[in-house]
Amino acid sequence: MRKQEFDGLRDFSFDRRLKRSLQDQLSKEIKQRILTARLLPETRLPSSRHLAQSLSVSRNTVNAALEQLKAEGYLKTRPGAGHYVSDEIPDNFLLTAPAKQAHTTPNESLKKPTQRTPLPLSSMGRTLSQNKNTRQYGNSSFETGVPDLRAFPIQKWAPIYQRNNQRTSLMGYDQLQGYAPLREILADYLRSSRGLRCTAKQIIITAGAQQAATIAVQILLDKGDQAYVENPGYIGLRKVLHAHGAHPVGIPVGEQGIDLSALPPQPSGKLLCLTPTHQYPMGGIIPLAKRLAILQWAADHGVWLLEDDYDSEYHFDHKPIPAMQGLGLAEQVIYLGSFSKVLYPALRLGYLVVPEHLVDACVTAKTCMTGQTALVEQATTAEFIEAGHFVRHIRKMRVLYQEKQRAILAACKKHLDDVATPHYTGAGMHIVVTFHAELNRHGFQDVEVVDAMIRQGIYGSALSAYYLGQPQHQGLVLGFANTHAKAMHKKIKIIREVIDSLIVKN
Structure with missing residues (x-):
């Protein structure tokens, strides 16, 4: 010493x-x-x-x-x-x-000190660390899933929010299932507007639709289980399945949504995931008879249904077909919705409607992720709906989005008619354009087009990214809700200039 x-x-x-x-x-x-x-x-x-x-x-x-x-x-x-x-x-x-x-x-x-090797990650950690392409949101141009933020009635919303933000009763903890007044009002709305068979007891408020999908997958699937998904389909759902260790199996879609003939006669999967009222991204709407056939298939084979009703409020030509949850087999259907597209994305409020016997499991799963959902936002949304502002806002947006859809289709016809085909129905907040076969022979991919668009300040998504496996089409998914109708021609023209420059380059 x-x-x-x-x-x-x-x-x-x-x-x-x-x-x-x-x-x-x-x-x-x-x-x-x-x-x-x-x-x-x-x-x-x-x-x-x-x-x-x-x-x-x-x-x-x-x-x-x-x-x-x-x-x-x-x-x-x-x-x-x-x-x-x-x-x-x-x-x-x-x-x-x-x-x-x-x-x-x-x-x-x-x-x-000694040299140390990196500590090992879980299998999920290794999978997630391989993702180098974190999505960058633009909230402008043709970004998908973004509503018209300038048209949101902030003058109606702000006083309600300010008042609730000063309520000490909303500063503490509340029910993990969700703010009771919001669940009551939401149950009334879903029964009247979408035909659901539900009560407030069956609703779980979540931090957005992505958390809602994650909860559903966690309680329905084990690691290694198969789930049937639309192909092309919602990328966020595939991410949830991969993160959970489940295996998505693609089912092709057509003009009327999922191809019923492609559903396996002897399914080994436990879950079928659908966007029946407006297929994402291709836009197909499953007709009533086909919905009933899908419900029968699920009943016959004991397969759960996850129904994502993400933008059913925006049908321009006719009222949307009632939700599948309300057509029958309600004990086998998980219904998923969100306020992101009807109010604004930063609100981060989604919801699940589940059979009563699954409520406790869903709430427990939510507790393991985030616990309570933001209470002031829930209370404000409830009051906003109860005061009638919500329905009035949807009616206004329905007219506005129909005008914008017409504007973007006219712009596509003028600037892209010889290189791409638009796919749309009289619904939703986006369209899809698929490139003609001649373009594909020039050797460039839709992801290159999107990268070049972003450099020009134009956002959008590559259609190929929505496919599970080899993409059937190359093209673009263009959200139009947050772009002014008068700006459609200018922005679509820029996309055409991008395509022409890539053709020359290749």
Whole structure:
């Protein structure tokens, strides 16, 4: 054991011009001398009285600095013997690679840090770390899923939000299932507008539709289970399935949604995921007879249905067909919805409607993710609906989006008619354009078109990204809701210029 001692910090002086306290300056200086081996392990420090006299500071300042270093593990004490440099310096345990030194330090007793290999990740962690293409949102041009934010009635919403934000009753915890008044109002709305068979007891409020889908997958599927998904289909759902270790199996879609003949006669999958009222992204609407046939198939084979009713409010030519959950087999259908497209995405409110016997499992799954959903936002949404603003806003947006759909289709006909074909129905907030076969022979992909569009300030999505496996078509998914109708021609013309430049390049 060393019995070294030093007489004081003779070459150290405080800089009283610094904002840092004298205590911090002293503790930093002693720590630095320990780390650079000027103070070796087991070296005994002078008494606090001696240090205070030699440094011309109060004894309290010295004692505070020494106690801080002791708490951090750089110093230790012995009864009646004062402070010593610790022989287990914390920094030695934290270094992951040998420090580069110009010469050997005299402190041969200090531990040399060892090279460490990266700690292993879970299988999910390894899968997620391979994703290098995090989506960048533009919230403008032809970004999908973004409503007309300028048309949102903020003058109606803001006073309600401000009032609820000042309610102390909304500052604490509430029911994990969701704010009861919102669930009651939402149940009434879904029964009247979408024909659901549900009560407030069956509704779980979530932090957006993605969390709602995650909860459903967690309670219905085990790792390795198969789930049938539309192909092309919603990318976010596939991500949920992959993260859970489930295997998505693609079912092709046509002009009337999912191809019923492609459903396996003897299914091994446990879940069928659909967007029946407006297939995403291709836009097909499943007719009533076909919906009943799908429900019969699910009943015959014991397959769960996940019904994503993401933009049913926006049908322009006729009322939407009632939700599948309300047509029968309600005990086998999980209904998923969101306020992101009818109000605004940053609200982050979604919901599930589930059979009563699944409510507790769903709430428990939600608790493991986020716990309570933002309460002020729930209360504001409930009051906004109850006051009639919600229905009036939807009616206004329905007229506006129909005008915008006509505008983007006219622009596509003028600028893209010889290179792409639009696919649309009288519904929704987006269209799809598929490139003609001649374009594909030029050797470029739709992802290249999207990258070039973004460089021009135009957002959108590559159709090929929505396919599971080999894409059947190359094209673009263009959201039109947040673009002014008068700007459609200008922006579609830019897309045409991008396509022409890639043709020349290739």
